[in-house]
Amino acid sequence: FSNSTEQTIMASNFQVAFFVIIPYLVGLAISDRVFSGSNDIGMERFTDTSGRWIDPFQAVTFAIHRNGEPEPCSETIPSVSLAQAILDMTNENDMISKLSSLSKYELDHYLTAALAKFLLPGQNSMGIPSTQTCGPEHPPESVKGYKRRTWGRGENYVIDGVDSPFLTFCDMGEDHTPVLPDHNELIPVESTSGVTTLPCHFHTREGMRITSYQQLVDFVQTKKDSLRNDECIVSNDGPTINSCTALNQGPSTLSIHIYAVPAGRIFMFAPSYVGEIFEIEHVPSKIDQPISLKVMSLSPKVFDVINFFDKDESKDIVSKAIAETSESHKMKRSSTGASGYNVNNQRTSENGFDTHGKTAMIVKRRCLKVLGFDEYNDSFTDGLQVLRYNKTTAYIPHMDWIDDPRKNEIHNYDSAGVGTNRHSTILLYMSDLGPSDGGETVFKHGWPIGVPEEERKSRDEALKELRASGDADFLTKGSWEETMVADCRSRLSVVPHSARAVLFYSQHPNGEEDHNSIHGGCPVLHGEKWAVSHTSLLLLFSLLIEIDLNMFDNSWHMTILLVTTQANLWVWNGPRGGFPGAPNNPGKERISNNDHGKVEVIFQNTGEDPQFEEAKLYFQDTYW
Numbered sequence: 375f376s377n378s379t380e381q382t383i384m385a386s387n388f389q390v391a392f393f394v395i396i397p398y399l400v401g402l403a404i405s406d407r408v409f410s411g412s413n414d415i416g417m418e419r420f421t422d423t424s425g426r427w428i429d430p431f432q433a434v435t436f437a438i439h440r441n442g443e444p445e446p447c448s449e450t451i452p453s454v455s456l457a458q459a460i461l462d463m464t465n466e467n468d469m470i471s472k473l474s475s476l477s478k479y480e481l482d483h484y485l486t487a488a489l490a491k492f493l494l495p496g497q498n499s500m501g502i503p504s505t506q507t508c509g510p511e512h513p514p515e516s517v518k519g520y521k522r523r524t525w526g527r528g529e530n531y532v533i534d535g536v537d538s539p540f541l542t543f544c545d546m547g548e549d550h551t552p553v554l555p556d557h558n559e560l561i562p563v564e565s566t567s568g569v570t571t572l573p574c575h576f577h578t579r580e581g582m583r584i585t586s587y588q589q590l591v592d593f594v595q596t597k598k599d600s601l602r603n604d605e606c607i608v609s610n611d612g613p614t615i616n617s618c619t620a621l622n623q624g625p626s627t628l629s630i631h632i633y634a635v636p637a638g639r640i641f642m643f644a645p646s647y648v649g650e651i652f653e654i655e656h657v658p659s660k661i662d663q664p665i666s667l668k669v670m671s672l673s674p675k676v677f678d679v680i681n682f683f684d685k686d687e688s689k690d691i692v693s694k695a696i697a698e699t700s701e702s703h704k705m706k707r708s709s710t711g712a713s714g715y716n717v718n719n720q721r722t723s724e725n726g727f728d729t730h731g732k733t734a735m736i737v738k739r740r741c742l743k744v745l746g747f748d749e750y751n752d753s754f755t756d757g758l759q760v761l762r763y764n765k766t767t768a769y770i771p772h773m774d775w776i777d778d779p780r781k782n783e784i785h786n787y788d789s790a791g792v793g794t795n796r797h798s799t800i801l802l803y804m805s806d807l808g809p810s811d812g813g814e815t816v817f818k819h820g821w822p823i824g825v826p827e828e829e830r831k832s833r834d835e836a837l838k839e840l841r842a843s844g845d846a847d848f849l850t851k852g853s854w855e856e857t858m859v860a861d862c863r864s865r866l867s868v869v870p871h872s873a874r875a876v877l878f879y880s881q882h883p884n885g886e887e888d889h890n891s892i893h894g895g896c897p898v899l900h901g902e903k904w905a906v907s908h909t910s911l912l913l914l915f916s917l918l919i920e921i922d923l924n925m926f927d928n929s930w931h932m933t934i935l936l937v938t939t940q941a942n943l944w945v946w947n948g949p950r951g952g953f954p955g956a957p958n959n960p961g962k963e964r965i966s967n968n969d970h971g972k973v974e975v976i977f978q979n980t981g982e983d984p985q986f987e988e989a990k991l992y993f994q995d996t997y998w
Contacts, residue, residue, distance in 0.1 A: 427470055429455050429457050429458060430457060430591045430594060430595070431455045431456045431457050431591075431594060432455060433452075433627050433628060434455075434456070434594055434627065434628050434629075434630055435449050435450045435451075435452050435627050435628070435629050435630070436449065436450045436456060436489075436493070436629075436630050436631075436632050437449045437450075437629050437630065437631045437632070438450070438489060438494065438508055438540075438632055438634055439631060439632065439633045439634065439644060440508065440511055440543060440633075440634060440883070441511075441633055441634060441635040441636065441639060441641060441642055441644075441883040442633075442642035442643070442644050442882070442883035443511075443644050443883075444644045444645060444646035445646075446631065447507045447508040448494045448495060448507055448508045449495070449629065450489070450493040450494060451492075451493055451494075451495055452627050454492055454493055456485075456488060456493065457473070459488040459491075459492040459493055460473070460484045460485075460488050462492065463484065463487055463488060463491070463492075473587045474586070474587050474588045476586065476587050478575075478583070478584075478585035478586065478748070479556075479559045479560060479561050480561060481584065481585070481586060481587055481590075482560070482561070482573040482574065482575045482576065483560075483561035483562075483563060483573050485573075485574075485576055485584075486540075486541070486544055486563050486573035486574050486634075487563045487564075487573075489540055489634075490538040490540045490541045490544075490563065490565075491538070491566070494508060494540055507539075508539060508540045508543055508634075509539030509540065509542055509543055510526070510527055510531060510539070510542055510543050510546075511526060511543065511883065511884050513525040513886075514673070514882065516673050516889075516890055517886075525886060526550070526790065526884045526886060527546065527547070527550060538565060538566070540634075541563060541565055541571045542571070543574070543634070543636060544563075544571060544572060544573055544574035544634065544636050544637060545571035545572040545573075545636065545637055546636050546637070546638070546639075546884070548792075549791055549792065550790065550791060550792070550884070550885070551572065551636070551637055551638035551639075551792065552638045552639075552789070552791075552792050552793065552794055552885070552947060552948040552957065553638065553792065553948075553955065553957070554638055554948050554949075554955075555751060555753070555949065555955055557637075557638070560572050560573060560637055561573065572636075572637035572638070573637060574634040574635055574636055574637065575634075575635050575637075576632050576633065576634055576635070577632070577633045577635060577641045577746055578593060578631075578632070578633070579631055579633065579644070579652065580652050580653060580654055580655070580656065581641055581643060581652075581654065581744065581745065581746035582656045582746070583641070583746060583747070583748040584632070585748055593630070594628075594630055597628065597630055598628060601628065635883075636884075638948075639883065639884070639885065639947070640745070640746070640747075640797055640947045641745065641746030641747075642675070642746075642798075642879060642883045643667065643675065643677065645669040645672055645675065645677070646672075647669065647672070648669050648670065648671065648672065648823060649668065649669060649823075650668070650669040651666055651667070651668055651669075652666060652667040652668075652669075652677075653666050654666060654667065654744055656743075657740065657743040657744050658740075659681050659682075660683055660684050660686075660687060660736075660740075661681055661684050663680075663681040664681065665679065665680065665681050665682055665744060666679075666680045666681065667679055667680070667744075667877065668680060670820070670823060670866065670868075670876070671817065671820040671821070671823075671866050673819070673820075673890050674817055674819060674820060674878055674879065674888060674890040674891040674893075675878060675879045675888075675891075676817060676820060676866065676868075676876065676877070676878040677876065677877040677878070678874075678875075678876060679744065679800065679875035679876060679877050680875075682740070682744070682800070682802075682875035683737055683740075683802060683873055683875060684873050685872055685873045687733050687736070687737060687873075688802070688804045688872055688873050690731075690732075690733040691728060691731070691733055691734060691737070691758060691760060691802070691804070691941055692760060692804050692939055694728050694731050694733070694734075695726040695727075695728055695760035696726075698726050698727075698728070704726050724761070725759050725760060725761045726759075726760050727756075727757040727758065727759055727760070728757060728758040728760060728941075729757035729758070730757075731758075734757070734758040737758065737802070737943065738750075738752075738755050738758065738943060741755070741800050741943050741945065742754065742755070742945065744800075744877075745798060745877075745945060751949075752953075753946075753948075753949035753950060753953035753954070753955070753956070754945055754946050754947075754948065754949065754950070755943065755944065755945055755946070755950075756796075756942075756943070756944040756946075756950065758802075758941050758942075758943055759941060759942040759943075759944075760804075760939065760940075760941045761895070761939065761940050761941065761942065769894050769895035770854055770858065770894055771816070771818050771858070771861070771892045771893060771894035772892065772893070772894060773880060773887070773889070773891065773892055774796045774799050774880045774891070774893075774942075774944060775787075775789075775795050775796050775880040775881065775887045775888075775891070776795055776796060777887075781959040781962075783951075783959065783962075784951065784958055784959065784962045785950070785951035785952075785956060785957070785958060785959070786957040786958055786959045789881055789885035789886075789887070789947050789948075790884060790885040790886045790887070791885070792957055793948075793957050794946050794947050794948035794949060794950060794956065794957060795880070795881070795885075795887075795946060795947065796880050796881075796944045796945070796946055797879065797880060797881050797945055797946055797947040798877060798878065798879045798880065798881075798944075798945045799877070799878055799879075799880065799942055799943065799944050799945070800875055800876070800877050800942075800943045800945070801815060801868070801875065801876045801877075801878075801940055801941070801942055802873075802874075802875050802940060802941040802942075802943065803868075803870040803871060803872065803873070803874040803875070803876075803939075803940045804870075804872060804873075804939040804940055804941065805870050805871075805872060805939050805940070806870070806871045806872050807869060807870045807871070807898070808869075808900070809869055810845065810899070810900060811898060811899055811900040812845075812859065812862070812896050812897050812898045812899030812900065813869075813870050813895075813896060813897070813898040813899075814862045814867035814868055814869050814870065814895075814896045815867065815868040815870075815876065815893055815894070815895060815896070815940075816858065816861050816862045816865055816866065816867040816868075816893060816894050816895075816896055817865060817866040817867070817878070817890075817891070817892070817893045818861050818865050818892055818893070818894070819865075819889075819890040819891075819892060820865055820866025820890075821865065821866055822864075822865065822866055822867070823866070830864070831863070831864040832864065833857070833860050833861060833864055835864070836860040836861070836863045836864035837856070837857070837860040839863070840856070840859055840860050840863060845859075845899050845900070846859050846897075846899060849897065855897050858894055858896050858897065859896055859897060859899070861894070861896075862896040867896070870940060878891055878893070879891060881947060885947060895940075
């Protein structure tokens, strides 16, 4: 070529490089940031120096747990990468660049399909199952007899022979899948037989919901880094450069534990032993310490929630409850039942509600994050119930799960079906009591921590020791209150102290009622405090004062009795009654407001029962 021709070609090449290649490279560099909305993470993390894609899950297997189960039901095939399995399910040429822009519902869809069709052992390349164990859940050992045969989907539930058992676990069927607010966002998975099923959603052991591909990659990378940091240690005996180098090349396989939760169901922690710790590092704490869970019992599932809230929040909650004047929310005798105000002579505490106070809302949002929710939805919570127990007041062992066996209520409480009910409870303690002062929360089916089985006491033994001690002489002998004190001294009991929090579940992972979660509030026994002003008790220790005059040695003595205060936060497995989307029993619809904001209801006394001839109807709005 002539010099002029060479110059023209060079100029043309420069223009192509400048106007095409450079913008293309820039686009590759920023595309992931645009898709993911992140300013510090891009697709370059998944490419080598030559721009070739790097599989972030190479040499990684995933141990899959069914919701709430400590042991994995299966583990993915080492030779098949999760990322590659997802890519193989789509014909889109640019799927690699789209991975980090998947919505959480798209991610749930692809993860469920990939695990069912490609990754779990016991299935061939066509997805035909053979011996896979990640099928429908089984009843725990605590469920016995007839209830075991009818538990969940039933003992004789049959899996379609051409469908994946894992898909059958993720989709519990129309009769066992509550319709949650995001139900229409779920992207069904098509089985090999052409049947569409709902996908699972996925969480880490610590409850964090996996909502993006990038989050999953980061989680895996954190585990890799943690493994290297834990095992690559410099020894005083000499350098360990070679072993560190080998380790940094990565282990042959790294097992990542992921917890699958069926559609319409709520995540549940899966403890394996008493004393086990769950570090909840993804949830910010009010104090400068990370939140953690320490297992107190496996059945029922009870956890000490450490660093959940502080004394300032405790004071705010109690102060607001005491200052409340509205009839529906102020402190008054505690009631029971699914609806209305029903006084029970075996629940002698007082309570009030804080539904939308500033501190209450902060605590409620933190609670849902700890329990595995990635978004806050007020319809899943009751108001914060503030309870006050003083001497002789208590609450007989009971379930937080609301029972309506004949479906008399408008709301459908059958959480094992499509209904919603109280799923879990976080107890917040506002008072400091000693180990023998009473006021504990007792779980009558749990056992004291650290007490060997051969040293456990029966109720009768505990009752005999209690009467010998004289600690409860002011209680009627043989009363339910005295029996409760005996239970508190022989079964799993939680001693209140200010800013302590405890979590327990009222349901099994599939929505069945957990009868072992029965619990009660024990009477306060001791706590005489002298020369302490009312103000300092109320504001510094969240305590109240009651004055009792007792005759002793022919002289009067003023006794200040310690009162224990706690708050309950109930979390439901779906919208509770009165909220949009709450499930109703068939044939019973909730009355809606008319244009004037009033409810028009007509009641008629049929006169069939003479004893109700003069009966009058009382109606009370409830907001919790």
